[in-house]
Amino acid sequence: MSSTKTSDWWRGEPDWETPAGQLLRRFFAALPTDRTFHFVLYGSAPLQLTLNRAWTSADVDFFSDDDEDYNERIRLLGLAKGQADFYLEPGFRLSFRTTSHMRARAKTVQLGHVTVTIPHPLDILIGKLDRLDPKDLLAFRRVMDLTGHPTREEFLRELQNAVDLFRPAFDEESPNRYPENAVRLWRELWQADLDVRRDIIAPALARRRVGYGETPPDYKRVLRES
């Protein structure tokens, strides 16, 4: 596929017969029917559901829009970590670090009283850059093999749009690994050097400044000295 439009290389049509699809349907079927639910998937499950049913993963990561803690419900169903080979791993929206585009380009599907948002592979891959373990690196390679995307230029643009992921970590956190992992990704996938400050941060901040408009002159000084 040669198009660079993200909607052209990912249709986001989930295969509910995949292991992730079956596990989710089992979970959804056990949810109370007197209210609606909205879950956002992340991790590898969206890739298995929409790109390749053979995609291996140990779990299905998701969070709920209402920030409810689903651990107990899942444990009662026997679908929690330690209870099933393939298990559900509930998280919170802050667990999924990705771009602000995520909702706009995700696929949202309705299964009865449950709405499921399946993020675009780009957003999944950006989330994986936080860790970039060997299996995460393989996910990049596999998405590229399957779709021809993202190209280096596309992913550079994505990371520029996600520039805030490159800010230093809070004191309470581990060091932010996005900068070093992006450099490693470039070396591994494209055998190229990446200068995070020059190639990601500077162009992104330049665009942000344009968006804010020109920096205003010091009109207050003129008023003060009038």
Next chain:
Amino acid sequence: MRFPGDDTDRPWRKSRLAARILFRKEAGRMTARDRRIARVLAADPEVTNRLIQQGIYSVRYHGRRIGDRKHEFDQNIGLVAR
């Protein structure tokens, strides 16, 4: 519609007033009252350079908006090197 006690547009109104005073400065028509108000507005934290700039683009002075004359305007009030 304005609601009593709703002052959300107060910084914007003061900044537009600041913009009008700067237009009069450019035209060489500042009055003593303008100078007095200008100093008050300059010390007012609700009045920001960004809002004044938006005011300059927004208000009409003698029936005209500033349009593409903004750089010239900044020069005329002494903000940009000629």
